[in-house]
Amino acid sequence: MPDEVVVELIADRLTWPDVQDGFMLDGFPRSLTQAEALEETLTKMGKKIDAVINIEVDFSVLTDRITGRRVCKNCGATTHVKYLSADDENKCAECGGELYQRADDSEETVKKRLVEYEEKTQPLAAYYKQKNVLINIDGQQDIKKVTQDIESALK
Ligand SMILES: [Zn+2]
Helix, strand or coil: CCHHHHHHHHHHHCCCHHHCCCCCCCCCCCCHHHHHHHHHHHHHCCCCCCCEEEEECCHHHHHHHHHCEEEECCCCCEEEHHHCCHHHCCECCCCCCEEECCHHHCHHHHHHHHHHHHHHHCHHHHHHHHCCCEEEEECCCCHHHHHHHHHHHHC
16 A cells, blocks of 8 residues: 555544544554655654653574464464474464464565564664654563553553
8 A cells, every 4th residue: 555545544434532632553554655644744743752662582582483373274373383293293282273373474475574673663763762762672572561561651
């Protein structure tokens, strides 16, 4: 989808009553062009971004997390190969269904996604830092601690 269309959709969504006290965008913007278009639109609407959460995880850790992910064909539960033993390698712990790796999670695709991230999305950290809204969170901690850190950063 072209950037202008995405930003237009978001702008429209931001006129709904349920987001008048605030909103959170997840995984958007992903490029400087999108960030600039978003800012222009928000300014017109009299809104602004208060905080940008940047969850930092080493590429090697991220690659391991994603390429090791398995999904159950039957119930959709996700797990990681590190939790599977040799005899239940292919079996869902929840329902016994067959596990598979999504095409998006293959090593080749992950590498491509990380290169794209580095080129297009990474520059957003500097962009938002300059605007004094960037909050870096250590994403390699326990998930509960990550949640805690985000919540206290937003207070
Ligand atoms: Zn299952």
